């Protein structure tokens with residue numbers, strides 16, 4: 001990488017080499033840093049302190065930070081680019097547990113803890129000092145099970161074909177290795193007391209060694225989706241003090257403990273008024289409710305939001321078109337990593353179709369108005385098939401939300417806030433999500449909530465003196481709805497595959 005610059009991240013002391021000009025949001029997101037407002041320069045949650053090097057003050061920095069903060073070197077990471085070598089300190093890892101701008105209250109505990117978000121594709125693990133809430137070290141990795149299938153259903157198939165033990169061995173070994181690395185990089189003399197892991201239902205089973213056979217066919221009811229507790233040595237981990245390892249319970253069907261953690265992180269379970277939480281992955285997970293009752297469901301949205309099954313689709317990585325907008329009647333594309341485009345990721349796809357609808361290049365029924373192919377920025381283009389894939393994905397999510405809201409006994413306009421969890425939720429433009437009818441709520445009600453799975457796992461670490469992690473009272477208030485069994489699902493799904501006609505809001 002001849003055009004590389006160096007970035008040193010404090011307090012972890014981690015050193016990275018990145019392409020000159022790379023947006024810090026892309027660089028830091030890959031390191032497990034959260035961008036609570038989705039990198040729109042609105043929340044201050046991503047602020048960093050410049051210790052060496054230079055970062056020009058942007059207009060968003062001026063709006064959000066005081067003169068004294070700017071002089072002291074504070075900047076918004078989501079607005080900054082690495083044009084030269086930098087040494088920066090992350091406020092997020094210094095200031096207890098952050099979500100939005102608020103610091104969650106926590107009761108200090110003894111020792112250290114590790115929180116793990118075990119995703120189908122990626123794993124993030126953080127080591128915390130439970131006395132201060134500070135993050136001591138972070139590890140991110142691609143899930144090593146992916147060599148046996150990229151998505152959850154192909155992992156299930158591999159497990160059913162005799163590969164369960166291999167998948168269990170791989171993931172236990174990988175997470176054990178990550179924890180060993182976390183402890184080594186933090187140094188010091190803290191004792192690791194607890195590990196909390198969250199993940200979707202298939203990840204839960206494939207870590208805990210539970211048969212996934214019931215998840216392979218209708219009615220997709222998990223065999224045992226409750227809290228699982230291990231001692232480290234039972235998992236083959238040789239860790240000082242033999243800490244307790246908990247995989248938090250799932251919520252039913254394909255709604256896993258990552259969503260339970262999302263409820264904790266967004267405080268959905270404490271809300272007076274009805275709120276929604278959406279996790280828009282291959283398997284879209286939805287929760288609607290308030291502190292009295294919550295409904296959850298999963299919907300097989302397909303992998304379009306992750307850029308898969310799109311002809312030039314890719315994950316949100318260097319070279320992906322991640323944003324598209326219309327300026328003076330022309331399309332403008334933002335490419336991650338400041339390099340020529342080589343594909344398009346989910347957020348770019350949503351933006352592109354929203355722009356295409358505004359320009360009349362995509363019709364409400366989903367047809368491309370002129371050709372079978374639409375060039376966004378050479379060589380990246382979208383085909384009729386790609387638009388169809390997006391319609392299937394967005395139709396499934398939008399229908400799921402409507403049905404849960406109906407079952408809950410509310411109208412769409414009664415929902416006071418919609419949290420978008422995960423990486424896609426962080427990057428997606430809210431106005432585009434509404435323009436295509438994916439999240440049919442006014443943009444001011446939609447809030448990117450960052451990695452709510454990891455945040456919820458961290459919160460769980462701090463409450464283990466109150467309960468064992470089974471969350472039985474909370475789970476009693478949550479009912480799982482099987483969308484396919486709803487008599488109205490198919491009609492609503494087909495209706496929701498259409499794109500809204502025109503830009504006006506509908507309520």
Ligand code: FES
Pocket residue numbers: 034035036037038039040041042043044045046047076077078079
């Ligand atoms: S201001 Fe940067 S993520 Fe919100």
